[in-house]
Amino acid sequence: MTDASRGSASEASESPEASALPEASALDLAHLRFARRDRLVLDDVGLELPRGSVGALVGPNGAGKSSMLHVLAGVEHAEAGTALLGGDDLAALRRRERARRIALAEQETRDARTQGLTVADVVALGRIPHQGAWGGDRAEDREVVARSLDAVDASAFAARGYDELSGGERQRVNLARALAQEPELLLLDEPTNHLDVRAQLVTLDLLRRLSADGLTVLAALHDLGLAASYADHVVVLAEGRVVAAGSTDEVLTPSLVRDVWGVDAEVSRHPRTGRPVVHYLGIAEGD
């Protein structure tokens, strides 16, 4: 396996025993390949994300970010490669176990299943993988639903119809539903889309706090500024391939922004946090 194809995003050990160690990768992908009809969407994708870290998946439109999240969540199926979570092969997990361990918060989830449901009902859907064959209205489930709504500041509209919410409100409820799954790995597709500036920061602060408690987070983000401020690791996808991966500091450079997005940028340091700050200067000449 070459470094380029692996796209290593961590310092984690490569040994098979590593998954038992605290610093082991929570998520370890190698040579993942996914096609839709005849079109190759993910090609030889690899990455390592340590447990309890926040990873940002970035890349131009159509790069394959959502597809990658779908493959990890089991919504779509890779035709080759391996995906390990805590050392366990995802392809070998039963659907239900996968849903207990991995949650995907998507942008648009209004469909027949959410029609007529309240916000609390929708968040309670996240408990299904944890319930027995007879479903249930367990006190524990109600408690997790209430806690998840509270985490995204949505308790005040728990009784409202989900389909009546604004885009930003719905986005927060989608996150609450994913949190109610109590996963090990939280996948998010553009979690800040539709959110006002404060709600964006509140959401990303929440993800950082959850990751400090051991949750591993992988979020597709378009906003490189937010990735720079919040992510530990950045994985850059372009045309279905990992073109860069590593610590946020290493990856988010002016040359990368130019090469991948065709945009001139400067990267400075945040005066308070010392983290990178990306300033877009304009479309790169020659593009």
Ligand SMILES: Nc1ncnc2c1ncn2[C@@H]1O[C@H](COP(=O)(O)OP(=O)(O)OP(=O)(O)O)[C@@H](O)[C@H]1O
């Ligand atoms: N349902 C679909 N049927 C066929 N092709 C699809 C479908 N969904 C996505 N694709 C194609 O798969 C490729 C990857 O799309 P994907 O949505 O994963 O990219 P993305 O990086 O998430 O893009 P964006 O930033 O625009 O959301 C694109 O070429 C896209 O046109």
